Amino acid sequence: MTRPRGVVVVTGSELVRGERTDRNGPFLAGELLRLGIEPARIQIVGDDPAELEAALREGLGADLCAVSGGLGPTHDDRTVELLARATGRELAVGAALEAEIEAVSRRVAERLRRPYADFAEGVRKQATLPAGAEVVGIAGTAPALVLEAEDTVFVVLPGPPSELRRLWPQALETSPVRAVLARAHEPERRVLRFYGASESAVARALAEAGGEAPGLAATVCARDFEIHVDLVFEAEASSAADRLGTGLRKRLGEYLFAEDERAVEELVLAACLKRGLSLATAESCTGGLVAARLTSVPGSSDVFRGGVVAYADDVKRAELGVSEELLARHGAVSAEVAAAMAAGARARLDADVAVAVTGIAGPGGGTPEKPVGLVYLHAEGTDGSASRELNLPGDRSAIRGRATAAALHVVRTLLAQS
Amino acid sequence: MTRPRGVVVVTGSELVRGERTDRNGPFLAGELLRLGIEPARIQIVGDDPAELEAALREGLGADLCAVSGGLGPTHDDRTVELLARATGRELAVGAALEAEIEAVSRRVAERLRRPYADFAEGVRKQATLPAGAEVVGIAGTAPALVLEAEDTVFVVLPGPPSELRRLWPQALETSPVRAVLARAHEPERRVLRFYGASESAVARALAEAGGEAPGLAATVCARDFEIHVDLVFEAEASSAADRLGTGLRKRLGEYLFAEDERAVEELVLAACLKRGLSLATAESCTGGLVAARLTSVPGSSDVFRGGVVAYADDVKRAELGVSEELLARHGAVSAEVAAAMAAGARARLDADVAVAVTGIAGPGGGTPEKPVGLVYLHAEGTDGSASRELNLPGDRSAIRGRATAAALHVVRTLLAQS
Structure with missing residues (x-):
């Protein structure tokens, strides 16, 4: 039909x-x-x-x-x-x-x-x-x-x-x-969202799991750092869609993080809300984008307390308590400063969980040791932490956008672990 | 041709x-x-x-x-x-x-x-x-x-x-x-950007100033809170374009703020840089969007020191020094609290100029006295301040986006005054 x-x-x-x-x-x-x-x-x-x-x-x-x-x-x-x-x-x-x-x-x-x-x-x-x-x-x-x-x-x-x-x-x-x-008749739809797997790895797993079938269209697409598999199918192809879903879960289970369309910021806020945790941000190169994505969700004020955009180094010191010594020893773009920013945001904003981003968005500011696109992420919660180092391609806007998505995924991962 | x-x-x-x-x-x-x-x-x-x-x-x-x-x-x-x-x-x-x-x-x-x-x-x-x-x-x-x-x-x-x-x-x-x-041959282009005038007022002024002519196309379009008049013309129509520009400047001069394509955040940063002023933000309902737009500009770190996203009221108190008494008397969404947030951001982040936003982005949180879409903006500099009250239509995303643009225009206006 x-x-x-x-x-x-x-x-x-x-x-x-x-x-x-x-x-x-x-x-x-x-x-x-x-x-x-x-x-x-x-x-x-x-x-x-x-x-x-x-x-x-x-x-x-x-x-x-x-x-x-x-x-x-x-x-x-x-x-x-x-x-x-x-x-x-x-x-x-x-x-x-x-x-x-x-x-x-x-x-x-x-x-x-x-x-x-x-x-x-x-x-x-x-x-x-x-x-x-x-x-x-x-x-x-x-x-x-x-x-x-x-x-x-x-x-x-x-x-x-x-x-x-x-x-x-x-x-x-x-x-x-x-x-x-x-x-008209509405097709059935299903989405599987992966984080950390490449588009070609997902495409291969899709083919191995049986691929498309009559009445079942499967699309692989990269969005932010995520890979989405969209299954659009007629009712008579629903068992084929089930088989495909099962095959993908078996092959890529460690990367699968959602089977609905909620944005990662919604998943983070929902995980916090469920566990009664409050959330804060500390951002340098993303300049407020992480906070902006979190607060784009209606009702985010139940979870999100606030954030500090610490662009200048002395704002990192004054507002987030990052020590002068740490900044001098490791530089503002370092795993150590990302961790200190997250700890500072938790303490200063009185939050259970905080995520911090520091990096070089470019086009200026890069050095051979610390090139444009180098970003450190750190999330700290009540019973653990998660961190990541990224080397992102692209221009200023791409680096900031991708670092923002990655920061949200780091918090999501931390909340899923503990 | x-x-x-x-x-x-x-x-x-x-x-x-x-x-x-x-x-x-x-x-x-x-x-x-x-x-x-x-x-x-x-x-x-x-x-x-x-x-x-x-x-x-x-x-x-x-x-x-x-x-x-x-x-x-x-x-x-x-x-x-x-x-x-x-x-x-x-x-x-x-x-x-x-x-x-x-x-x-x-x-x-x-x-x-x-x-x-x-x-x-x-x-x-x-x-x-x-x-x-x-x-x-x-x-x-x-x-x-x-x-x-x-x-x-x-x-x-x-x-x-x-x-x-x-x-x-x-x-x-x-x-x-x-x-x-x-x-190919590149047409000549000119843009006049107005803030605070309605689209129909600009369209009328355009018609009164002579409107389109052979070889000269004029488009009026609303973008954010701005109204743009785009003139695209062949070389032989350049005097007609000049006449149109002069006519628009005469009729709408008080609303004209730019004749190039630089985003308002670029104009704000350039005005600060020229006068050696540093800049900070304090945001509630826009949740970091004002800081994110400012830091989207390469080199913004020369001017922008940082910002506080103060979503929870006690973050407004702790990080921006807004007094409990002020919050209790006027409510977090008030002209008074916007002014206190701006003053707090200037002091805490050690900036010459600060802009603050507080409002109700919805869909929840509105009351008959303070409906969804009510937003207060306040910018404070070394020698003056500017403020605005807005009643914005639209959904959460539209309200946040328009409040962000308006906040940037309030700082631009303040910097143009003094």
Whole structure:
């Protein structure tokens, strides 16, 4: 049984030029997947009419085509006009819609002390729709639409991510979209996450365990320091998926650390919470990223007490109690200082567990003995410690990101041991 | 004069499913733009052969098609095979390439204590190329390629962003790509960045200042809390661009803060460095994000001393000297506590300037008096202070991200005042 095919079209000059990273494509693709529609492609185009029209025409081959952006009042917002052209529909002003947008615009005009006449043209433009389109809701003055054309249902949403996310559930309630969802069926999914094994070792174990089977797709992918095996399968392939899971657990059990999608920071916080432990951080080269990832999780304040970003050496001394002698003898980037930072964070922030990072993120600051990418990690708990030395490739941003992930895994390992 | 048309094709199941955000598309699009090639679309597909082949066929319409991913040794890495099919080329093993990949694989086999036979099939696969392809370089065991087909030059690069970025400059040196670049011509670009003005106010000022002109494209876009006006123009439209810039400066001068692309954290660090000031942070709800953005800049250690992430109230007391009485009277989320945190960070971390953030990022913790999204910012320097109260919309991640940007702008404003 094949799933309905979904396509996402995202429009925005700054997105196609790489000046900003698109967030709507991944959101909409993830939603399609969740609903049992296969996300086949995400297409990003600018406001060039020929490119956008071509992308919308290609959307006609899909069961559902979700479109983001190009609904504003200005001249370069052309999604509605081009959707009408791609689907061969007439454009017309919706009277009720125009009244609704006019009301919003009059309030804005009043607040800004501008004559409404300045807005009238934009209102008319935003109230113009292809024949047969259904208005799903309004964000500011931009209407979200659903349009059935040939065998495709188009869902057209405003570009600002918060507005798109607010209106998407309303689009799912319309009858054209409900009809697509009735043909959809959600695949089963399973993930096995490994830490410390190489991608090729995991790929080999996957092949040895039997590999893919009819109705079972297996993807190996590296993310941060983790290797994920994603199994996506139809119900009839569930015993094949079970066999594959068992084979991977047997071969790579020592590296397997999770079989769900929770980020490592969530696993760390959950392990602390379960055991009634509080947590603190001490960071040099990661500059707050470890604390930022931990506090990205709602409810992290139940576990996380705080952290010190000790960039200057005398901040390491004053705020974390790292001794001048230790710094002079081993240097700020050393296993000894990482351990002292973790001990200091536990004591100063009154936490049960602390993790420390010190390293050289580059591009400057490296020496032959201590090159860019050298990072020391140390986690200390109530009944033990764990530490690691890393030599990371990549630029400053890559080194910081990977050191952050590794720091979280060091705490996770410590909590799993004890 | 039209520029060569560029298309980016990115392949990866986890990318088209929205499980991971693509970084290669924006990078490659930005590079094309920089080189004077118009990035017309970024297409993301999974490892479904039909979708990937169709995307590569569409690439044939472009002058340059940059392709990322699908070059690994495993069965679902199909870019080379499908590129051969899309361009009608035969596949053949390259003997010299095979020897090179074999040498790398033998070292890996030795390190992992595995027989080389386990790798032989993958080596043969990765050494197989479409007729006429030129090898640009190797990342691990994955070769990057350039292939001229019909009127299109394909540049095929490995998916891991660091490897892609390393091999891209080498691809630019090949003669097929150099031939495209000879037809390219870089547009002139100018950016005006505003803080504190709404997107519609900026759009209106842009229209009043004359708007777009032949050869001059103007894009208004909101990023973080900033509104950017991007002017992209041909040399012959430079006086029109000048007029537009002058008109915007006249109308929105109080909000204009930058005419280059440097991130606000870079502007803050540069302003500190110029005046010989050191900087520290004190964060509650942003949990280290302000420090992380500041330390993302190479050389930030010349200015940034460190920060305290004070999540628990007693960490605010112990590490930042916020008094128990102040916390009890005003609550941790208050203008008074933000000011005390900034003062504490200046004193404890021995910094000239400090910025503090306290707020409610949600989803829990809000009350009718202090709802989710309420954030207080305070920056204190040697000769003055600046503060702000924000009521931010959005989810936890949006609130934290926007509060972080606003905190950096508060320091920037303080440094600009004094």
